[in-house]
Amino acid sequence: MKKRFVLFPFALGLVMLLAFACGGQQQAVLFESEDDLPGKRVVVQTGSVYDLEMTEREDIQLFRCNTATDCIASLVSGKVDVFKDDEVILSPADQRRQGIQLVVRGKESFPCGFAFRKEDVALVEQCNAFLAEIRASGLYQEIYDRWMKMDSAEQPHIPDDIPVYHEGIPIRVAASTSTAPLGYQVGVGQWEGFEIELLMRFAASVMRPLEIKPYDAAAGPAALQTGRTDIWFGCIFITEERQEQFLFSDPYYECHSAYFIKRENDSAGSGWEAFKRSFHKNLVEDNRWRFIVDGLWETLVLAFWSLVLGTVLAGVVCWMKLSRYKWLRKICKIYISLMHGLPMLVLLMVMFYVVLADTSLNATVIAIISFSMVFSAYVGEVFASAIESVGKGQTEAGIALGFTPVQTFIYVVLPQAVHRILPLYKAEAVSLFKNTSIVGYIAIQDLTRAGDVIRSRTFDAFFPLIVVSVIYFILAFLLGKGLDLLVKNKQS
Amino acid sequence: MIEVRHLAKSFPTPSGKPLQVLRDVNCTINKGEVISIIGPSGTGKSTFLRALNLMDPPTSGEILLDGRNILEKGYPLNLLHQRMGMVFQSFNLFEHLSIMDNVTLAPVKLLHKSRKEAEEEALQLLRKVGMAEKAQDFPASLSGGQKQRVAIARALAMHPEVILFDEPTSALDPTMVGEVLSVIRQLAAEGMTMLIVTHEMRFARDVSTRIFFMYEGVIHEDGTPQQIFEAPHRSATKTFVQRIHKLLFEVDGPDFDFFGMYSGLGRFCIKYNIAGKMEAVDQIAHKMVDELLVDYRPLTVRLTHSEQSEVTALDFMIENLATSPFEEAGFDRTLLDGVRAHSKEIIEEPTTRGFRIKVLV
Numbered sequence: 001m002k003k004r005f006v007l008f009p010f011a012l013g014l015v016m017l018l019a020f021a022c023g024g025q026q027q028a029v030l031f032e033s034e035d036d037l038p039g040k041r042v043v044v045q046t047g048s049v050y051d052l053e054m055t056e057r058e059d060i061q062l063f064r065c066n067t068a069t070d071c072i073a074s075l076v077s078g079k080v081d082v083f084k085d086d087e088v089i090l091s092p093a094d095q096r097r098q099g100i101q102l103v104v105r106g107k108e109s110f111p112c113g114f115a116f117r118k119e120d121v122a123l124v125e126q127c128n129a130f131l132a133e134i135r136a137s138g139l140y141q142e143i144y145d146r147w148m149k150m151d152s153a154e155q156p157h158i159p160d161d162i163p164v165y166h167e168g169i170p171i172r173v174a175a176s177t178s179t180a181p182l183g184y185q186v187g188v189g190q191w192e193g194f195e196i197e198l199l200m201r202f203a204a205s206v207m208r209p210l211e212i213k214p215y216d217a218a219a220g221p222a223a224l225q226t227g228r229t230d231i232w233f234g235c236i237f238i239t240e241e242r243q244e245q246f247l248f249s250d251p252y253y254e255c256h257s258a259y260f261i262k263r264e265n266d267s268a269g270s271g272w273e274a275f276k277r278s279f280h281k282n283l284v285e286d287n288r289w290r291f292i293v294d295g296l297w298e299t300l301v302l303a304f305w306s307l308v309l310g311t312v313l314a315g316v317v318c319w320m321k322l323s324r325y326k327w328l329r330k331i332c333k334i335y336i337s338l339m340h341g342l343p344m345l346v347l348l349m350v351m352f353y354v355v356l357a358d359t360s361l362n363a364t365v366i367a368i369i370s371f372s373m374v375f376s377a378y379v380g381e382v383f384a385s386a387i388e389s390v391g392k393g394q395t396e397a398g399i400a401l402g403f404t405p406v407q408t409f410i411y412v413v414l415p416q417a418v419h420r421i422l423p424l425y426k427a428e429a430v431s432l433f434k435n436t437s438i439v440g441y442i443a444i445q446d447l448t449r450a451g452d453v454i455r456s457r458t459f460d461a462f463f464p465l466i467v468v469s470v471i472y473f474i475l476a477f478l479l480g481k482g483l484d485l486l487v488k489n490k491q492s
Numbered sequence: 493m494i495e496v497r498h499l500a501k502s503f504p505t506p507s508g509k510p511l512q513v514l515r516d517v518n519c520t521i522n523k524g525e526v527i528s529i530i531g532p533s534g535t536g537k538s539t540f541l542r543a544l545n546l547m548d549p550p551t552s553g554e555i556l557l558d559g560r561n562i563l564e565k566g567y568p569l570n571l572l573h574q575r576m577g578m579v580f581q582s583f584n585l586f587e588h589l590s591i592m593d594n595v596t597l598a599p600v601k602l603l604h605k606s607r608k609e610a611e612e613e614a615l616q617l618l619r620k621v622g623m624a625e626k627a628q629d630f631p632a633s634l635s636g637g638q639k640q641r642v643a644i645a646r647a648l649a650m651h652p653e654v655i656l657f658d659e660p661t662s663a664l665d666p667t668m669v670g671e672v673l674s675v676i677r678q679l680a681a682e683g684m685t686m687l688i689v690t691h692e693m694r695f696a697r698d699v700s701t702r703i704f705f706m707y708e709g710v711i712h713e714d715g716t717p718q719q720i721f722e723a724p725h726r727s728a729t730k731t732f733v734q735r736i737h738k739l740l741f742e743v744d745g746p747d748f749d750f751f752g753m754y755s756g757l758g759r760f761c762i763k764y765n766i767a768g769k770m771e772a773v774d775q776i777a778h779k780m781v782d783e784l785l786v787d788y789r790p791l792t793v794r795l796t797h798s799e800q801s802e803v804t805a806l807d808f809m810i811e812n813l814a815t816s817p818f819e820e821a822g823f824d825r826t827l828l829d830g831v832r833a834h835s836k837e838i839i840e841e842p843t844t845r846g847f848r849i850k851v852l853v
Contacts, residue, residue, distance in 0.1 A: 390587075396547060397584035397643075401598040401650055402574035411597060416588045 031082055031103050031261050043071045043080040047218050049110065049237050050084045050257060066216050068179050069452065073461030075100055075262055086235050087258035088148065088194075091181045098459040099263045106257030110237035113248035114199075117224060120247065123171075123231075127249040130202045139201075140252075147181040147194035155180075158197045163204045170209040173199055174443070176220040177234030178456035185214075185453050186286060188294040188445070195233050198252060213363075213443040214453075221245070222349075223443070226357045278463040288454050295450025296471060298364070302446065303433040303479075305368045310375030310432065317380025322387065332380075339377030345438045347374065352442040363442045375432050382424045386417040418487060426483045430476045437472070447471060493685065494521040494544070494654070499553035501536070501543050513539045514550065515709035521654070521687065526680045528696035529689045530720075531706035532732060537689045538581075540706065541656050544687070545576045574602065577652030581659040583639040585631040585646070591618065592627040595646045603650070610649075617645040621675050637668030641675055648679075655679070657688040673699075693733065697721050705729045735799035737764055743781060744790040754778070757795055764797050769804055769853050772834040776851050779830050780808050785849075788817060804853040811846040818849075 038059040044050040046064045054062050063080050065071040068089050075083045087105060095101055116124050134140040146156045177183040183193035191212050203210035215223050223229040235255055238248045283289045320332035351370045390413045398408030440449035451468035499517040502510040513536045529537045543550040546569060555562050562572055586594050595614035599605045618624040621641040631639055640660055647655055661669040673695050680699045690696050696703060703720040705713040713729045724730045739760045741753045757777055761770040785791055785808060792809040818825060839850040
């Protein structure tokens with residue numbers, strides 16, 4: 001057993017090195033103007049303006065990714081030829097670093113604004129007043145120059161003289177951007193970028209704290225509509241369609257579209273060299289390993305409490321299922337079939353955006369509740385069938401000896417039931433642990449999301465994913481072993 | 493020691509009409525008595541036993557244990573069970589515990605004995621039932637007979653004042669019945685108070701001080717083994733202890749299903765292992781019904797067989813007749829020779845309702 005334990009991560013590592021050794025030797029794509037589009041494989045962000053635009057074209061092969069990072073990753077890995085997005089999606093310095101290049105600037109341009117809920121008129125007015133004021137004072141130009149002309153190897157920073165308020169109702173903002181220069185994380189909860197600086201200054205001007213949560217472009221509108229957040233930003237174009245649903249601030253930026261292609265590889269380097277470089281870039285540089293550590297902690301907290309609460313709830317489900325009252329059994333049956341019939345992710349979103357939307361519970365608590373509910377439905381059934389399988393006869397024998405029903409359960413039924421429960425419980429626990437990887441959808445930065453954040457900074461499709469997989473694998477393995485040990489100890 | 497008054501128990505059924513299993517059970521059980529409860533299936537023997545220790549609480553009635561009604565609210569059931577041990581048909585050993593732990597679990601947890609003390613005593617009890625050498629084995633590796641002996645030791649470990657045996661040998665191979673009965677016999681010899689629901693008649697007769705014959709939800713007859721087995725007062729008891737089986741037909745005229753009757757008689761012979769008498773039964777019945785008694789209708793034909801005495805008899809009964817039809821003027825008694833050839837004896841006798849001709853096959 002021990003041998004295999006060492007072997008798996010080792011094998012994963014090997015796969016990783018091999019992929020580095022043979023990766024990235026595609027031919028350069030010819031793309032000099034928009035006329036070159038026909039026949040090309042084009043990638044866009046799901047739900048973006050370019051998605052709508054490109055969907056109408058029949059002379060291209062269209063691909064969609066949820067984040068800019070994924071789009072860039074598919075471009076770099078040669079899965080697509082062209083990536084169409086906002087020109088500001090990547091600073092020239094980042095483009096060079098990633099080995100991609102802005103080849104053509106699109107003809108169209110769009111005004112960008114902050115999106116607000118319709119009823120938040122007062123906040124919009126405050127924001128517009130703020131924008132007008134900084135334009136007049138010249139501060140806007142200074143900010144613009146700092147970020148939009150970001151071409152040097154040295155990264156700009158938000159000046160640290162902006163006052164930060166901790167008292168009062170926070171302005172909650174949903175960031176649908178993870179790339180420089182608009183808005184990106186350099187450390188856990190440490191944001192930088194053009195839009196971030198604007199928001200920080202705005203929050204300071206109204207003397208309220210600022211809370212930034214990352215949401216996918218697709219999840220942003222939902223977060224805003226359900227009141228999970230007050231402002232949605234990330235180069236959001238002010239379109240008529242969106243204006244029907246949201247209020248927009250005055251535009252603070254005119255965004256052009258652009259086409260990116262992959263630059264020809266100048267130095268591929270040996271597999272080992274490339275690996276070392278990736279390791280440095282993804283984990284060491286800027287202390288990026290901190291994202292992994294923090295994400296891991298979040299994942300562990302989620303998994304642990306979901307497991308604890310889920311097991312307790314499973315006990316309740318089991319008790320209801322074995323109850324002599326028909327109505328309790330009925331409720332239990334409905335609950336179980338509901339939990340079985342809903343995809344985990346859908347349930348999580350429903351809980352977050354609908355059922356518990358009006359509560360003050362934070363996302364982590366809601367995730368724990370959702371996971372424990374699903375876990376309890378499966379495991380509660382396992383408990384019940386294990387208890388039933390011990391047989392009425394032994395319970396009767398216990399009672400006939402003079403044990404109370406509760407004592408009989410503890411000394412006779414439970415030890416045997418645990419034995420039967422363990423394999424299934426273990427499987428469900430590991431699957432619960434792995435399922436926590438979807439919490440990124442409700443803006444929790446868990447281990448998976450930590451990998452995404454690193455990827456959005458380094459545009460390395462490969463390395464962060466492998467690191468994250470290896471960690472998940474080892475933890476899942478340890479969790480299984482740990483549960484085995486726990487029960488073995490109890491029995492001896 | 494135990495007094496049972498007007499005990500009744502009914503089970504709910506899906507049809508809504510409750511099934512009355514125990515109607516009115518009354519009895520007194522004294523210390524040191526070994527009582528076997530016998531009777532046909534479905535007459536409430538096990539239900540009575542399980543009602544007695546409230547495993548399936550009775551619907552009404554009283555059970556007085558040393559003068560106190562255990563059906564009163566708040567009677568400590570766990571203490572009741574410690575005084576009243578039970579051995580089940582299906583053994584019900586704790587599958588996850590060794591034989592030793594099966595026996596010591598309750599004394600350690602409930603009587604708060606030290607592990608060492610409990611194990612020493614358990615070993616003695618296991619020795620008594622011949623299972624000491626298997627003390628460290630698990631139930632799954634034992635035969636049925638061995639499991640039941642361990643179950644008895646487990647019940648004894650709590651020092652109960654009375655042990656209830658619920659068909660202790662019914663789930664066993666015939667080859668294993670003996671070893672379990674020997675153990676119970678030994679307990680009886682030691683003066684243990686016991687109630688045993690059993691189908692082992694010879695055992696019940698040998699070991700018991702008293703027999704309850706249960707029939708249709710009541711104790712139909714209560715007496716010594718001699719009384720019950722040799723001179724039962726009541727006919728249901730007799731039918732049961734002599735294991736008498738009956739088949740009855742009423743031949744009422746030419747429309748009667750004669751073929752059905754003859755094949756029914758044949759099946760009866762096969763069912764009760766007297767296929768050797770099938771030919772004789774068939775011949776006698778044909779001769780009597782179709783020839784000799786053809787003028788007598790309605791005619792009641794009854795085939796009986798006692799498994800105990802192995803006596804098989806065919807009765808032909810004619811109502812409202814005072815004298816034998818064979819005594820009538822002009823009847824040629826040589827015609828009876830055909831019947832006599834197949835029978836041991838022919839008895840002609842008047843009864844309260846008419847006249848009966850009994851042919852012993």
